[in-house]
Amino acid sequence: MTEAHGAKPAEEAPKELPAAFFGQFLAENGINSKRHADHSGAVECIELAAKDLLPAIKLMRTSADTQLNYLITISGVEQANHFESVYHFWSYNNLKELVVKVIVEKSDVPEGQLPVVPSIANFWPAANWHERETYDLVGIRYEGHPYLRRLLNPWDWDGHPLRRDYKQPVDSLNDKNPHSMR
Amino acid sequence: MSTELNTLIETTSPELKTQEMIINMGPQHPATHGVLRLIVTLDGEIVKHVEPVLGHLHRAQEWQGQNRTWFQYQALIDRVDYLSGMYTSWALSRSAETIEGTVVPKRAEYLRVILSEMNRITSHLLWLGTYLIDLGAMFGFPFYPFREREKLFDLFEAVAGQRMMFNYIRIGGVVRNPPFGWFAKLETFLDEFPARIDEYEAIVTENPIFLKRTKGVGYLSPEVAMSYGMSGPCVRASGINLDLRKTKPYSIYPELDFKVPVMTEGDTWARYMCRIAEMRECVNIIRQCIKQIPGGTTEELRKGLGTTGPEKDDSKDLPPEHMIMAKKQNAGLRVKAGEGFAAVESPRGTIGCYVVSNGSDKAYRFRWRNPSFCNLSAISELLVGSPIADVMAIFGSIDVILPDVDR
Numbered sequence: 001m002t003e004a005h006g007a008k009p010a011e012e013a014p015k016e017l018p019a020a021f022f023g024q025f026l027a028e029n030g031i032n033s034k035r036h037a038d039h040s041g042a043v044e045c046i047e048l049a050a051k052d053l054l055p056a057i058k059l060m061r062t063s064a065d066t067q068l069n070y071l072i073t074i075s076g077v078e079q080a081n082h083f084e085s086v087y088h089f090w091s092y093n094n095l096k097e098l099v100v101k102v103i104v105e106k107s108d109v110p111e112g113q114l115p116v117v118p119s120i121a122n123f124w125p126a127a128n129w130h131e132r133e134t135y136d137l138v139g140i141r142y143e144g145h146p147y148l149r150r151l152l153n154p155w156d157w158d159g160h161p162l163r164r165d166y167k168q169p170v171d172s173l174n175d176k177n178p179h180s181m182r
Numbered sequence: 183m184s185t186e187l188n189t190l191i192e193t194t195s196p197e198l199k200t201q202e203m204i205i206n207m208g209p210q211h212p213a214t215h216g217v218l219r220l221i222v223t224l225d226g227e228i229v230k231h232v233e234p235v236l237g238h239l240h241r242a243q244e245w246q247g248q249n250r251t252w253f254q255y256q257a258l259i260d261r262v263d264y265l266s267g268m269y270t271s272w273a274l275s276r277s278a279e280t281i282e283g284t285v286v287p288k289r290a291e292y293l294r295v296i297l298s299e300m301n302r303i304t305s306h307l308l309w310l311g312t313y314l315i316d317l318g319a320m321f322g323f324p325f326y327p328f329r330e331r332e333k334l335f336d337l338f339e340a341v342a343g344q345r346m347m348f349n350y351i352r353i354g355g356v357v358r359n360p361p362f363g364w365f366a367k368l369e370t371f372l373d374e375f376p377a378r379i380d381e382y383e384a385i386v387t388e389n390p391i392f393l394k395r396t397k398g399v400g401y402l403s404p405e406v407a408m409s410y411g412m413s414g415p416c417v418r419a420s421g422i423n424l425d426l427r428k429t430k431p432y433s434i435y436p437e438l439d440f441k442v443p444v445m446t447e448g449d450t451w452a453r454y455m456c457r458i459a460e461m462r463e464c465v466n467i468i469r470q471c472i473k474q475i476p477g478g479t480t481e482e483l484r485k486g487l488g489t490t491g492p493e494k495d496d497s498k499d500l501p502p503e504h505m506i507m508a509k510k511q512n513a514g515l516r517v518k519a520g521e522g523f524a525a526v527e528s529p530r531g532t533i534g535c536y537v538v539s540n541g542s543d544k545a546y547r548f549r550w551r552n553p554s555f556c557n558l559s560a561i562s563e564l565l566v567g568s569p570i571a572d573v574m575a576i577f578g579s580i581d582v583i584l585p586d587v588d589r
Contacts, residue, residue: 040280040522070424071411072523075536075549088523088536088551092408092424099523126411129559137244152237152588161245162547 020044022098025066031056036101045099053102053118060089060098061124067091068098074130076138078164081106083115085140104140119145137162202230209238213316213574216584220561220573227569232562239588247548252278252353253515255545260347262550263586265305268298269528271351276432276524277535278353278517288503290355291434292475296368297341297350298526299464299471300334303375305529306457307331309581310382313454316578317395323385330378333371340364353515355507365472365479372465379461387458396451400564400576403448410560414531414553415460416580419445419452426527437474440467450579457581460529477504516543523551530554530581554586 019027019035022044026033033046033056048056060066072088087100104115114135119142121128131142132151139160142148150157159166208219217238223231243262247255259274260267272294279286286294308331311324335345341360342350350357386392407417417424425442427435443459445452477483483504519541525534531553538547557580564576 040283040520041524043523045521069408072525072532072534073536073549073551075547077538077547086536086549088534090430092422095430125409126556126559129555150237152240154237161242162248 021096022046022060022066025060025063026056029059031059039099043097043099045101047101047103050102050104050116050118053100054120054123057087057089057100057120058123066096067093068096069093071124071126071130074127074134076134076140076162078138078162083109083138083140085117085134114139114141116141116143118143119148121145136160139163207573209235211574213578214584215312215582216587218558218582218584218587220577222565222570222573224570227571229565229568229570229573232565234558234561236558237588239585241585241589243589244548244550247545249544251513251515251543252517252545253511253513253543255548256352257349260349261585262552262589263528263530263533263554263583264346265308265583266298266301266528266530267346267348268294268301268351269526269533271349272298272526273524273528273533273535274537275351275353276526277522277537278539280524281517281520281522281537281539282353284354284508286355286433286508287505288434288476290506290508292471293356293360293506294351295434295438296468296471296475297338297348297356299467300337300368302529303461303464304331304334304338306461309457309529310386310454313578313581314386314392316574317392319392326378326382326385330371330375337364337368337371340367352507352511353517354509354511355505357506359480359483359506362481368468369472372469375465376462379458383458387455393451395572395575396449396454396579398449398451399572400450400568400579401448402560402564406560406563410563411556412531412560413556414527414529414581415453415456416531416557418443419456420448421446424532426525426532430525432524432526434471438467438470440470450575453579453581514543516541517545525551528553530583530586531557533586550589552586552589554582554584555589558582558587 019033023033023035023046031052033048036045036047039045060068068089068091070090070092072090075086077084077086083104083106085102089098089100091097102117104117109115117140119127119131121131121142122144128146129151131145132148134140135142135148136150136153137160149155153161203224205222205224206219207222208214209217219235219238221233221235222229243258246258250258256271256274259270262270307327311327314323338348339345341358341364342348402416402420404420404422407420407422413424421444423442423444426432428442440463443456443463445456477486517539519539521538523534523536525532532551533553534551536549536551537545540546561577565573568576
């Protein structure tokens with residue numbers, strides 16, 4: 001059932017878009033980004049390479065031009081061929097907003113391991129719980145997170161429930177199972 | 183504890199224990215208003231470290247959104263934040279509407295604002311009543327705010343059919359017009375409500391015990407609030423002027439004249455005062471909406487149509503701004519492919535919904551941004567250094583709803 005409606009996700013436009021405000025700002029500071037199709041409401045959406053994520057965010061959070069100092073949420077999305085870690089940034093001081101995506105291709109993830117994205121939690125405390133939750137539910141490992149444990153599911157849970165291939169453990173709801181920790 | 187004191191105790195009475203103590207609060211603590219477990223490390227009376235353990239109420243709301251149709255999921259999301267269901271519905275509707283590019287009829291927007299500002303009042307009233315219990319005011323104060331809350335619930339029931347899980351705001355508009363006489367009842371309530379707020383304030387605001395428990399307790403600095411992504415009355419009490427109704431105006435809020443109360447103290451008492459002032463502003467907003475709503479009251483709307491029957495809500499004879507639905511819904515509701523995030527200002531802060539849609543009748547990915555979740559993540563900053571007796575006073579003052587945290 002999950003395969004059937006997960007087969008055709010929304011793909012980004014194939015043609016290259018010119019850099020908008022934040023793309024230009026980052027380019028001026030020597031960081032490359034790739035612009036994606038705008039989110040609804042004409043919100044700029046850029047893709048960053050994993051190694052550029054932390055310097056770019058540090059820059060945009062503190063720079064007087066951007067002041068993206070309000071981290072709304074971090075979401076993990078599993079698309080057909082890749083994993084996305086999606087960051088929504090707003091500002092407490094102005095009306096600017098930005099969506100940042102870090103993409104990990106499924107073909108780059110070794111068998112039996114989780115996709116890896118650098119953590120921003122040490123630099124930005126708001127990211128701490130969002131990253132833990134995304135690790136828990138979507139199974140993206142945030143490298144460098146100070147305390148990457150499951151947040152919503154029990155600590156000994158198996159699998160990542162928002163994956164398309166997730167199967168619920170048979171005994172997960174069985175209180176009578178003497179071996180269950182739950 | 184200081185080292186001299188430690189050595190003194192160890193030399194004089196070696197059988198006395200001086201190491202830190204770990205105690206467990208919850209998950210079923212009466213003051214958590216839900217199920218939250220705090221593992222607290224204490225040094226004597228002082229909190230040294232807090233680890234919140236979440237997830238006791240995890241109902242996989244995001245998973246359910248991906249595995250139910252849009253039409254089915256609309257009915258579920260009031261349970262995300264059960265005290266302010268209007269706002270969760272509104273966040274979902276707005277995110278779907280921004281993807282679709284729907285223009286919501288004016289009358290529907292006004293009804294949304296009226297009903298959700300009423301919801302803000304009920305949410306703050308419940309917080310006020312239970313917060314006083316958390317502080318130990320066991321003399322029956324909660325009956326005062328709950329009296330007014332019941333009146334508003336009767337009005338909700340008349341228009342939405344339910345008292346808490348409304349399912350009233352739908353993608354594209356609202357589900358029905360209020361019944362005859364509803365606006366008059368609401369105005370009666372608005373006339374008497376400011377005097378009732380004075381009554382609560384007479385009991386609480388100048389109460390010396392309340393002041394002792396809250397003044398200067400649980401100070402939240404603006405820097406900490408911003409770095410943890412907090413929102414709502416918590417940050418407005420710390421001097422950050424963040425209210426989406428003003429800073430990122432949506433719906434018809436630009437047409438209304440209202441103030442956003444901002445305090446600078448940043449303590450528990452300021453958070454209380456912010457909520458009281460917000461309730462007064464809600465009355466002001468609802469009054470303006472009743473005056474400005476296109477089509478007027480339901481009686482006037484029907485009179486203009488030349489009918490008094492109740493069934494003409496989606497009549498083609500109505501001018502577009504008097505409709506309440508942009509497009510009539512059915513069970514095969516679809517949202518076109520695209521991604522979008524939309525947020526509204528709930529009683530607890532920025533509640534938002536990130537949707538990835540692939541054009542089918544189910545969403546490809548749902549992601550909730552919950553104000554309680556983000557506000558709660560700063561709990562260790564607030565609690566560390568305060569005495570154990572203040573833990574519940576501080577925790578209660580950030581107004582966390584646990585189903586909103588765990589989803």
